[in-house]
Amino acid sequence: MKSVMITGGAGFIGSNYARFALEQHPDWKVIVYDKFTYAGNPDNLTDLASRFKGRYTLVRGDIADREAVFDAVKQHGIDIIINFAADSHVDRSIEEPGTFIMTDCYGTYELLEAARAFKIERYHQISTDEVYGDIEPPGRSAEADPLRPSSPYSASKTGGDLLCLAYHRTYGLPVTITRGTNNIGPFQYPEKVVPVWVTNAIDNQPLPLYGDGRQMRDYQYVLDHCEGIDIVVTKGVPGEAYNVGSGVETTNLDLAHAILDLLGKPYSLIQPITDRPGHDRRYAVDNNKVRGLGWAPSHTFAQAIEKTVRWYRDNESWWRKIKTGEYLDYYKRQYGGREVK
Ligand code: NAD
Ligand code: TYD
Secondary structure, rough: OOOEEEEEEOOOHHHHHHHHHHOOOOOOEEEEEEEEOOOOHHHHOOOOOOOOOOOEEEHHHHHHHOOHHHHHHHHOOOOOEOOOOOOOOOHHHHOOOOOHHHHHHHHHHHHHHHHOOOOOOEEEEEEEHHHHHOOOOOOEEOOOOOOOOOOOHHHHHHHHHHHHHHHHHHHHOOEEEEEOOOOOOOOOOOHHHHHHHHHHHHOOEEEEEEOOOOOOEOOHHHHHHHHHHHHHHHHOOOOOEEEEEOOOEHHHHHHHHHHHHOOOOOOHHHHEOOOOOOOEEEOEEOOHHHHHOOOOOOOHHHHHHHHHHHHHHHOHHHHHHHOOOHHHHHHHHHHHEEEOO
């Protein structure tokens, strides 16, 4: 049995990956280690304890807390750390950068220190295509390109990546990195664009659209990303980063239209608002390196968005519970008074 620590495993991608890993690797024990910030949700993991008896453990802890990290790594005899834990939303990083630096940089440092102290066999960092900054068409960011992050979120994630690469070079730590594009699918906290728009549209509420809506993102289905991560964890070369993304970009306006079409709602729900400061126009990745390990996406954009919209339509109780209290305060702070006529 291998003992695998999935930090941030109660969040969106981490919980999808924890389930995927337990299904794919019968010889893995999974220890989800999570601080349970507003984005960490026990409802994302409810099926795991009964489905994978004896192979799944949940530990509450902060990755920036050395004692708690070292205790967990020691107590569970961790062989592999896969770090999903992060503050992850660009708009929140513009509002309050401090927690991003603490978790995404300093927390990464503490995990790397634990990996070094306990000589673990693999440390894998979940990173983002946002570390490259935006790129003019028809360019695509490749792994060796310079990192030019634009937001406090992407700058903090870049700090995490650079520490990982430094620990590989300096201490020979067996580190790999995946830089994923935007994920969509079940259990995404309704602050990212797709769950905000889908849940608003279901309730006939406006879909806030930043600026001219011509910004482009590569929206991939979360399980495609999980497969890419898994291939890199098991077959990737230490010291290397791998882009994981579908290679297909969609404008925000086209995304809004796709969601409204799937739900049979009018385009008049789209509400232009003032743009996000520092807003990156376009992300696009070259995914040939991870394809070289045998990965390919299984979902087209149309399939990914259809499955995603269906999940939010079928699981209203999951997101209605979130869209109360602190969430409503955030929503008002974030969007209030920004309408553009
Ligand atoms: P999320 O916000 O849904 O979940 C983050 C999880 O990390 C939560 O469970 C939270 O409680 C936990 N966490 C936060 N701070 C912590 C700390 N200090 N210690 C322990 N746990 C902590 O995020 P997500 O969208 O699932 O993203 C997961 C990872 O993937 C992040 O590293 C993010 O940068 C990266 N990523 C996300 C996307 C995307 O589209 N969402 C794309 C590429 C890369
Ligand atoms: P988001 O989901 O926040 O991800 P990213 O980390 O790529 O910024 O936003 C995706 C795109 O959607 C981005 O171009 C900003 C835009 N957007 C809106 O137009 N309205 C919104 O309410 C949100 C949250 C994002």
